[in-house]
Amino acid sequence: MDYLYYLREDKMPHIWCDGCGHGIILKSILRVIDKLGWEKDDIAMVSGIGCSSRTPGYVDFNTLHTTHGRAIAFATGLKIVKPNLHVIIVSGDGDATAIGGNHFIHAARRNIDLTVIIYNNYIYGMTGGQASPTTPVGKKASTAPYGNPDAPFDISRLAQAAGAAYVARSTVYHVGKTDRYIEQAFLKKGFSVVEVMTPCPTSYGRRNKEGNGVEMMMFQKKNSVGVERAQKMSEEELQGKIITGVFVDKEQNNYLQRYEEVIDKAKQINQ
Amino acid sequence: MAFRYEVRLSGSGGQGLILVGKVLAEAAAIYDGLNATQSQSYGPEARGGASRSEVIISDGDIDYPKAENIDIMLALTQEACDKYVVDLKEDGILLIDSQMVTNIPKGNYKVVALPIIQSAVERLGKFLVSNIIALGIITKLSGVVSEDSVKHAIRARVPKGTEEINIKAFYTGIELAGNWLEKHGSL
């Protein structure tokens, strides 16, 4: 396929560091769009603020780079007004689950037909490596110089508990899986979440002595466990592992379908 | 000069005084072609405690929409009477429920004490229509809106199916006021 067809070539070079995993996720997204044959005009990509949230600037769609944490809120308004647009949100772990956590769980509850792709690098990359809601306990961040005292979120389980229709997790090492999950998420008529684990060598890897981008990806390869296998493992055995796979895939009425029912009822009552 | 007539309806939250205010204002503005405003005090007060609703009626523009020189004030509870009587003008009408308000505040008012709530319970079997009885009394005593207009406004406002009992309550109020006027002479 021709990636350049989807990219804004004149916006290159991008801002991402050597070894950053964000670009790998972008390629997955573009491959799926190409496979599905979606028209560029019919796609809107919405983001918040962060390294991950810079993605929309590089792609030739209707692109909206909003305020920190609020992409889902903006996307909700856009989707309601233009229901035929494919609205894709790209977000970071901080953007989606710290400042934007409220919007994230409520969009899941509402089951509005949006796809959120979360680039989870355990850190605030853009602002220089401060702790995020997914930084594991004890790991170092610029605001956790002695090790992080905070417990992390499991983003996929959070999305599942909040009612999302589709939830899956992959890593940038496992591109095949990432592509598959993103495709399933795009096709889901409801709130879908794909969490992709991605290395941030600059702001996380270096401080925690986890090496460069390639070494961090090798860590992903060694330490990923599929959901089925994980179910047979003890808590102890799962320590430090990344559980990948599809956590939720269910059919349920989405927000716009339920609003259609509201319209029918309102018209009956008011005719 | 344009006339300005101020009404304050006071009692406790849940007595339906906001509805009375709205009906009175609509009777004046929509059916009698006058000008009217209606406002109310909100707050924790709306859930019990003293509450009030105000209506200003005029044949000209209504600039200041709050009552400050009240022509007629209704008090359905002692607490509301004590709290809100301050703005009643000299010679204004103080309409009280004769059972609920026993301690009549001193002042240069014309006091009209009538068994509003008792009449609702005994004559109509419904405590809830006390407010509309009061509306009937106010209509008769004030003469500021026509009976016919208030009747129309009631029909348009009250829940479907309750029109007849509310109209009955309204005329009960007219009658109570009529009897009072006969006995005490005009105001």
Place this chain on the structure above:
Amino acid sequence: MEKKTNPNVRMWQGNVACAEGAIAAGCRFFAGYPITPSSEIAEVLALRFPVIGGNFIQMEDEIAAMGAIIGGSLGGAKTMTATSGPGFSLKQENIGFAVMAEVPCVIVNVQRGGPSTGLPTHAAQSDVMQARWGTHGDHPIIVLCPSSVRETYDLTIRAFSLAEKYRMPVILLSDEIIGHLTEKIEIPDPSTIEIIDRKKPTDTPENYLPYKMDDSDIPAMANFGEGYRYHVTGLAHDETGFPTNDPKKIRAQMLRLNRKIQRFRDDIVEVETFNTDDMDVLVISFGSTARSAKRAVINAREKDVKAGLLRLKTIWPFPDKEIEALYKPVRKIVVAEMNLGQIAHEIEWATRREKPVVRVNKIDGEPITPNEIFEAIIS
């Protein structure tokens, strides 16, 4: 037997008139979060929109509501949110986004007492400065203040027109008294209402510049999903909409952003005068307090004191020219507002403190009475 009435005459609350005005203006998307004393606006639209092809959504907070109306506007709808004090504070960051990205939308703030939770059910006019400077950065803003139920209807429509015309958020700054006041209103014939829609691009998608610098100072706006693929960001950007660090380009865009209001301020600023021809005391007020001020002026005239009223319908951009034209002959200026002098301060500045400015202020939730203003006029 039916009684003959004018079907266009209603008794509406200010908040109902706001919702109905929005519908008349063509608003078809509302996102909100409940807060007293603004909730009736959301409630009316929740009831009305499904029947007339609009969309209502209750979001998880005011930040989300503000974001959603920006997203909806980019999709091509006329959009609105409504809130009060604490919620208005929460919206500020995204209001700044709408200013920067030049996205039309309407924000209603039915003012209540503050700061913080303050007085949820009592009026104030203390968000005058927050409406102007609530979001960070140098930015233009348009703020309209209704004094009656009918004017709430009219100014809501006007808020949409100005938002669309100048590609920016417009704030309707109402207050609890007007929002909750039920008053007679004659709904105007729709054919007499001026509705303005955003300027659509005439360039081809290849040549489209979403932030084009041209003589109009107001770039054409394409809706998302209609063939113009462009980028919208809150970062400083150039004509293409993409972020830039080039000081020359940033300066040009920022100056244009502010210029579009300075240049068209005569079209935006509206005031009303009453008895100002021969006055020697000028009373200035806005919103609900202007009603007390008008009564005070009438009462003063009856006592042979030559008072006149200037009522501000637009408060930002500030009506300095209109004040300039009036204040020279007067002895003093009385400014009545339910705050501690936010507009008075601006008036002192506009009149270079050449005249004594007497402030009539109240911040306890109670309205300023006509008599309090009258006393200030005759003192």
